[in-house]
Amino acid sequence: MVAPARSLSKAALVALTALSLTLQAAPARAEESMSLIRDTEIEEILRKDSEPIFKAAGVDSTSINILLIGSKDLNAFAAPGTMAVFTGLILESKNPNQLQGVIAHEVGHLAAGHSARSGDMQAAGMKPFLLTMGLGVLAALAGSGEGAAGLIGSASYFGAIGAMGYSREQESRADQAGAMLLERAGLSGEGLVDFFDNFRFQEVFSQARQYAYFRSHPLSSSRIDALRHRVEQNAHFKTPDSPEAIAEHEIMKAKLDGFINPTIAITKYTEKDTSYPARYARAIAYYQMKEPDRALKLIDALLAEQPNNPYLWELKGQVLFEFGRAEEAEAPQRKSVELKPEAPLLRINLGQTLIALSDDKKVEEGIGELKRALSQEHDNATAWRILAQAYDKQGKDGLARLATGEYFFAVGDPTQARIFAMRAREKLEKDTPEWRRATDIVLTSNPSREDLKELAAEGAVVSRTSR
Numbered sequence: 001m002v003a004p005a006r007s008l009s010k011a012a013l014v015a016l017t018a019l020s021l022t023l024q025a026a027p028a029r030a031e032e033s034m035s036l037i038r039d040t041e042i043e044e045i046l047r048k049d050s051e052p053i054f055k056a057a058g059v060d061s062t063s064i065n066i067l068l069i070g071s072k073d074l075n076a077f078a079a080p081g082t083m084a085v086f087t088g089l090i091l092e093s094k095n096p097n098q099l100q101g102v103i104a105h106e107v108g109h110l111a112a113g114h115s116a117r118s119g120d121m122q123a124a125g126m127k128p129f130l131l132t133m134g135l136g137v138l139a140a141l142a143g144s145g146e147g148a149a150g151l152i153g154s155a156s157y158f159g160a161i162g163a164m165g166y167s168r169e170q171e172s173r174a175d176q177a178g179a180m181l182l183e184r185a186g187l188s189g190e191g192l193v194d195f196f197d198n199f200r201f202q203e204v205f206s207q208a209r210q211y212a213y214f215r216s217h218p219l220s221s222s223r224i225d226a227l228r229h230r231v232e233q234n235a236h237f238k239t240p241d242s243p244e245a246i247a248e249h250e251i252m253k254a255k256l257d258g259f260i261n262p263t264i265a266i267t268k269y270t271e272k273d274t275s276y277p278a279r280y281a282r283a284i285a286y287y288q289m290k291e292p293d294r295a296l297k298l299i300d301a302l303l304a305e306q307p308n309n310p311y312l313w314e315l316k317g318q319v320l321f322e323f324g325r326a327e328e329a330e331a332p333q334r335k336s337v338e339l340k341p342e343a344p345l346l347r348i349n350l351g352q353t354l355i356a357l358s359d360d361k362k363v364e365e366g367i368g369e370l371k372r373a374l375s376q377e378h379d380n381a382t383a384w385r386i387l388a389q390a391y392d393k394q395g396k397d398g399l400a401r402l403a404t405g406e407y408f409f410a411v412g413d414p415t416q417a418r419i420f421a422m423r424a425r426e427k428l429e430k431d432t433p434e435w436r437r438a439t440d441i442v443l444t445s446n447p448s449r450e451d452l453k454e455l456a457a458e459g460a461v462v463s464r465t466s467r
Contacts, residue, residue, distance in 0.1 A: 038068075040311070042068055052100075059107075064081060078110040299316045313333070317331075326357060363394065425438045425439065
């Protein structure tokens with residue numbers, strides 16, 4: 001998320017902590033814009049939903065990047081090291097089992113090697129797309145006037161997604177594999193078949209009117225009926241979702257509605273609905289509609305009931321920060337980190353607030369928080385951007401330039417990464433870890449012949465610790 005964040009078409013950016021949820025106005029489904037979304041709470045829920053399926057497939061879930069893609073379209077895809085879920089799919093799923101069913105189907109494609117063998121996807125550039133994702137170039141861009149962070153969005157990342165087409169034979173095989181994985185995980189396959197059944201009508205639509213998911217994953221009534229027959233034979237067919245999973249699914253949908261569709265959310269989640277998801281959605285919607293006092297009133301009421309909920313403290317801190325009340329934002333953001341110290345996005349949020357304060361000790365502490373976050377997510381561009389601002393505030397030009405180079409390296413801009421790394425080397429003490437890291441960035445970012453001559457003259461070498 002930097003340089004002000006933009007998705008693939010015109011967008012209205014909205015943000016929460018070190019994340020942004022994006023709403024795009026797309027005149028045609030084929031031109032629907034997409035952007036990556038970072039949100040600790042939603043990522044955690046998606047990981048819980050996915051883990052039993054990955055385990056059933058014999059995949060180490062900790063090696064999988066869970067991507068949340070902001071788009072109204074129904075879509076999802078699995079690729080080596082990556083599981084991506086679109087916000088439109090989450091909002092259309094009626095329960096956790098339906099979402100898990102689609103995830104299992106996509107993992108079934110992956111297990112069958114469909115993505116790897118697709119010539120169309122290779123032609124569309126899927127190979128470099130996956131390599132880029134594998135390198136962790138998923139960091140948020142920053143610079144939105146409304147948000148602490150934005151989203152990285154690039155046609156080069158998402159253009160290949162449209163080429164992910166499968167034959168009906170491959171779809172049938174993925175259905176069978178998905179059903180097997182769900183059963184092996186002790187989950188019902190009913191959600192998978194119900195989700196597809198809900199969109200049975202898509203098979204009679206022209207491609208222009210179909211959801212992208214069903215253009216690349218063709219439906220047919222015979223296929224749906226065959227899948228239902230298959231899952232009805234499984235022992236876990238009627239295994240219900242747990243109350244916890246249902247509650248988390250509703251919270252996830254409410255949160256997305258509040259951010260992406262605030263005016264609709266206010267109508268959908270009426271004042272008469274006193275459930276936690278409804279009040280959560282309304283609080284976020286008021287924040288997005290620039291009514292911070294109404295949002296804070298709702299958040300405080302929720303915190304009175306759930307004082308140990310890190311995401312409510314996160315939201316309160318973000319509302320205060322976004323509306324120019326950084327000093328008040330510090331306490332709730334500290335609380336969110338205290339309650340969930342392993343979440344780097346929460347530390348980035350706290351670090352940003354501390355750096356915004358006119359207190360040298362707080363700025364130094366903020367730098368420490370950002371460094372801790374980067375120790376977990378080294379490619380988080382938001383953290384690098386804010387760190388560059390902090391070093392600039394301290395007058396540490398060399399470190400500020402290096403952090404800016406790291407930022408550009410993280411977002412996949414080798415030219416700018418190299419330029420800033422070369423500038424950093426001019427200000428950094430030779431042979432320090434920072435100077436060596438700047439040299440590494442230069443050498444891995446398409447250095448010019450002049451750059452190489454300069455490095456050779458200095459006897460610079462690539463650090464053993466470089467990525």
